[in-house]
Amino acid sequence: MSAASHQGEVVLVTGAGRGIGQAIADAHAAAGAHVIYVDYDAALAENAAAAARDKDWYAIGLGADVSNEAAVNAAVTAAVEAFGPITALINNAGISPKSGADGRKSPLWEMPASEWQRVVDVNLTGAFLCSKAVAAGMIAAKKGSIVSISSVAGQTYCDFVGVHYAATKAALIGVTKHLAGELGPYGITVNAIAPGRITTPMMMGTASTTNELIRQATPMARFGTPDEVAQTALYLTSQASRFVTAQVIDVAGGWLMT
Numbered sequence: 509m510s511a512a513s514h515q516g517e518v519v520l521v522t523g524a525g526r527g528i529g530q531a532i533a534d535a536h537a538a539a540g541a542h543v544i545y546v547d548y549d550a551a552l553a554e555n556a557a558a559a560a561r562d563k564d565w566y567a568i569g570l571g572a573d574v575s576n577e578a579a580v581n582a583a584v585t586a587a588v589e590a591f592g593p594i595t596a597l598i599n600n601a602g603i604s605p606k607s608g609a610d611g612r613k614s615p616l617w618e619m620p621a622s623e624w625q626r627v628v629d630v631n632l633t634g635a636f637l638c639s640k641a642v643a644a645g646m647i648a649a650k651k652g653s654i655v656s657i658s659s660v661a662g663q664t665y666c667d668f669v670g671v672h673y674a675a676t677k678a679a680l681i682g683v684t685k686h687l688a689g690e691l692g693p694y695g696i697t698v699n700a701i702a703p704g705r706i707t708t709p710m711m712m713g714t715a716s717t718t719n720e721l722i723r724q725a726t727p728m729a730r731f732g733t734p735d736e737v738a739q740t741a742l743y744l745t746s747q748a749s750r751f752v753t754a755q756v757i758d759v760a761g762g763w764l765m766t
């Protein structure tokens with residue numbers, strides 16, 4: 509992708525304060541897009557956007573909880589006021605609750621219903637609310653792209669995540685295929701990325717012994733980087749993929765081969 513491949517694009521990335529979301533936002537900004545860095549943690553969002561502006565990229569940071577409809581709508585309104593209609597949305601914000609020093613997930617029989625609900629609210633309802641908030645503008649423009657960050661854990665069993673996480677990541681694939689159908693007639697593509705093990709603060713929440721077993725089970729024998737996920741997102745929001753929709757692309761080094 510050239511340094512100007514995304515010139516004129518306005519890209520909103522959720523969970524962009526760190527990790528994969530920040531890398532996706534940075535990759536789009538480096539490619540010439542105007543980028544809105546949205547995060548639950550407003551300071552993280554603003555710091556990431558400020559670092560982008562230091563590189564002479566177009567960026568603003570906004571605090572918003574993607575599970576809160578009013579906050580999502582306010583963020584989208586502020587984004588459009590700053591940069592114009594949103595042409596690409598990346599539903600990246602996600603949580604995978606773990607407890608203890610060994611990063612233990614709650615098994616079904618110990619999982620509080622409140623923990624289940626919070627994961628559904630953030631990982632799934634958040635993507636619904638953000639997609640809904642940008643859809644009218646994309647439909648009016650008859651162009652746009654939506655990319656959701658699912659997981660290999662949404663396609664097969666991963667013993668280190670909870671059932672809430674697996675359920676929401678699988679559901680994002682259903683959302684992706686359904687919205688590709690509803691929005692395709694308006695020239696809007698909708699796709700998902702299923703990362704394997706990627707080096708981010710979320711990954712560090714899992715025990716290092718577990719992560720090492722995943723590395724050994726990955727044919728490419730290493731973890732992925734946030735930028736390797738970002739480059740796939742950049743492709744899915746680019747002109748190069750304008751006839752690609754309803755797809756799930758694994759960025760996993762061959763791990764689990766879903």
Ligand SMILES: NC(=O)c1ccc[n+]([C@@H]2O[C@H](COP(=O)([O-])OP(=O)(O)OC[C@H]3O[C@@H](n4cnc5c(N)ncnc54)[C@H](O)[C@@H]3O)[C@@H](O)[C@H]2O)c1
Nearest residue numbers: 523525527528548573574601602659703705706708709710
């Ligand atoms: N790291 C991995 O190995 C991996 C693998 C597969 C999928 N994923 C997915 O990739 C995405 C990013 O993961 P990561 O590893 O960068 O995680 P991370 O925890 O390092 O970063 C997630 C960011 O999302 C923000 N966030 C959390 N809840 C939010 C909310 N309600 N509203 C707005 N922002 C919120 C956090 O503040 C944080 O900045 C997630 O959806 C995750 O499930 C990660």
